[in-house]
Amino acid sequence: MEENANKIDDMHENDPKETNGKSTPSRIFGQVREFFKKDLVSYITKRILMFIPTLFLISVLVFFVIQLPPGDYVSSEIARLTTEGELVTQADADALREQYGLDQPVIVQYFKWIGDIIWTPTDSQYYRLNHSHHNWKYSFKFSKNVWDVINERLATTVIFTAVIMLFQYLVSIPIAIYSSTHQYSVGDYTASVIGFLGTAIPNFCLAIILMYLSYKWTGNSNTGLFTPEMKVNGVHLYNFGELCKRMIIPLIVLGTSGTCGIIRSVRAQMLDEVGRQYTLTARAKGVSERKIIMKYCFRAAINPTVSGLGGILSSLFSGSTVTAIVLDLELQGPQLFEALKAQDMYLAGAIVMVQAVLVVIGILFSDIALALLDPRIRYSGGGR
């Protein structure tokens, strides 16, 4: 792969059309059209087919890992009820296990679970009551349909994750370009120090510090995404400002942690690209420095970052759980945490599955974006 890339690099550097730097809207449109003419459809199909074993493996892992600790949902539930002062007999526990099918072997439970998600037959009671062929089961912890539980926070989680990602890219890329073009300047050092600090300080720790400062300075800790008023009346234009205010701490905490990584990566790539022969050639031909940096060096430097989009998505979905708990954000992370604590394997399994699907889709998009950014990238194997 490395070899191919170098080959392509060489071709690219020797392409007079590219080094001319002429880029008209029609040419860009042509590139996009060319891109879609490629074997993209077969690539996407292949990737979607790859999802199936991937998701299967994930589902197996999730279901079995959740069941690894001693006990099951019923033992968690009994512990909770006992804490609440309720007396639960062994007979009650046995009845619950039978009711939820927890008295069956784990393998039987798994295939029943996954089978019902994939296809619940038309003649089943579930279908007759819910008119759906996909039975995600019943969340023990939340006492309702798993899909209803997931739905409550899915949209917020996706939007929140998208905003954080956008923030990360919008902040980190300009800083990275500045740092690479002003290497060893005060600005570069400042950005590096802030970057290292951001990476080094654990998110939950930074979150606590910012909550404390917010409380000290404003009298309000600004935790949670929504005010009680928003939770009753929803988010509208009149209270959107308050929502933005509440996004500040999560943006700083989650945004900066990822930002630092992107800055370091893009900066290093940029420094590499800035010293390459094609850059020198372009300079020798009188191409403006701005155009060299933005059109050629940056496009090449951004590739690893774009290809890492899936990983970032994944870390934002699941890695932000601790921060979301600390900041009391109404996202899926804390929901997953509660499900895991309660050994609610249907809910936990479904959340992880949904996140996995979103991440896999994210990776697919990142691959497509990568190809759009860099015409040298193809989807089928072999040399050109």
Next chain:
Amino acid sequence: MKKKLMALLLAGVMVVSLAACGGSSTNTNTNTNDTPKNTPTTAPAETGETKSTPEPTATPTPVPVEKLSFSESPELEQLVKEGKLPSVENRLPNKDDIYVEQVDATGKNLSIGNYDDTLNLSFGGGSWEIYRLGFDRMIAFNADGTYYANVLKSYEHNADYTVWTFHLREGMKWSDGEDFDADDITFWYYMMHVTNFDTKASWTALKDEVTGNFAVLKKVDKYTVTWTFENPKLESAFITNGDFKWCWAPEHYWHDMIPASMYVQNEYWENTGLSDEQVLANAKAKGLDYSTLKDLGKQAAYYYWNVSGMPTIAAFMLTTKEGNNSRNSSLCILERNPYYWKVDAAGNQLPYFDNLYLNKYGDVSISQLHFRSGDIDILGSVAMEDIASILADVKDCKVYTWAGSSWGSYQVTFNYTINDTKYAELFANSAFRQALSICVDRENVSEVVSNGFLLPGQAAPAEGGFGYDEEWAKKWTEYDVAAAKKLLESCGLVMGKDNYYDFADGTDLSVDFLAYNDNGADTIYPVIQKYFDAAGIKTTLKSLEVSTYDQLIDNNDWVACIGPHTSVGGVSLSADRQEPFVPIAQLCEWYGEYGTYYQTSGERGVKPTGDMAKLVELFEQWKAETDRDKREALELQIYELHKKNLWTIAYLTSAGSYDLVNEKIGNYANNLVSSDLFQYAQIVHYFTLYRAK
């Protein structure tokens, strides 16, 4: 500041009164809400009085209900004007049957409050929390363990306790305006409870003590029912055990959700003829989306307070607004019941607040931040070490003290039914327990763990509580390592080369303590471990997730524990759950499998012997005894056995708990008792709280 606070808190604890817990209020055969402590014949005179720091200071004046004129919240007044709601007089029960709420659970006169919009609370989302905040029971408890007719107008029993009669309030209505009457009780009993549709057939309050058969419920008239038992059903078994959280259901709501498959023949209700699937479909149409009948029964019939849209007789009910109508919502809203049947002494229909906003936060520290910010009005069960810092930030709040019913903090107990006979014999020897008790310097533990706030003590009833015995409270509390070592050697233990005692056969002795996360064991263990080491007792501590911990306990796979999940004792045997006092259930760590033996009638568990067996014998006698004095004597005999054996040892006195309350919130009772019997926060009576203007 900290010392001042400690002094304040200590003073609060000292004045907590638990006296008179042992007896019940029902010396006569009839109980009404005219006589019990909760409803005195006095009321504040200054109608509409508002203060910044409300205290009931009015001169007691009798309140003749017939002379009261009733008023309601502005919100409801508006609805009445718009013709959407009947007038308040038509929503309340008949005048003679209206409940006039005049005192709090400690017997203190209530202030007359004012109507307000929202009371903001922190909320954990537990299955029982909504019940505790907004719901009522047929018969309710005062903080001293006495009880009174609450939903009921009155109740009585015959001379031999075989027939209990309930009188309902005429004209009382469900939250949707339908009549609340005897049919709602017969329907609940015969269609939901006897059939085990509500999944609570194991509940023994309505079963005969000897035969285990269900009582026969008869509807005498629209507002009277009787329960008939084959054998005497004493107050402790009927009221204290029953306490009647469940005893009714809105028949007009449930009638199409009862399956034919669970029908039990009775004289009041015919089989609905509905298939299980039809029932689930009907339930789904009402927003009750459950996949099985058992789930429907458990979540909607048993935990009825967690169901949005179901008619209720409670002061507050879950909103029907999507997104806020579940206990799992990040903001769960309880709305006032416009048909609530209680008024204050000035005739204002209760509750005072339109809504309770139950804010679910991810962590205690987040709740505390919101309290500091003024977002929530009441912060419950605040850890003692957090109070000083919160008070430093929040000036306009007050500390309210709750007495714990626990017999001491940081209790340690052993597995007396452990399979390893060497350990079982050692734990059964009281000299071993005494050694582990006296080898610890409690003064030092008190200083290190609680800044001296929790006093050195033993696992015994607290001062002022029923059964308090100074000798017991101080038993085995003197610090004497040399004596502890002698006691250990008297148990047959021999000092090993590693300076720890071994069994006589040379095998290692290690007391491996089990604990569950956040139960305080991590705090005290490092402090007491050094004393155990000094006495030559090797110990370890393993803290586990609570469910894992419980499972090990249930499997009898444990040696000893710190901070048991269900600790020994309580308010009193008469005024509390009985399981923590005697080995009758698979519940408490201190009796291990002995309790399982009783609960399963000998099918599983370990048959109790010695004083454990005596506890059971005394308990059986106590259950059967109708004479109040003799019952108390038997209860004290049970206490004597606890004193003699100290199956559980404690190092410090009970901690109690503390609520921080915005000082503008009126009628919040102080010196309440935190107990399962009283359903914890329920005894606050949230429907009487108001915010002073």
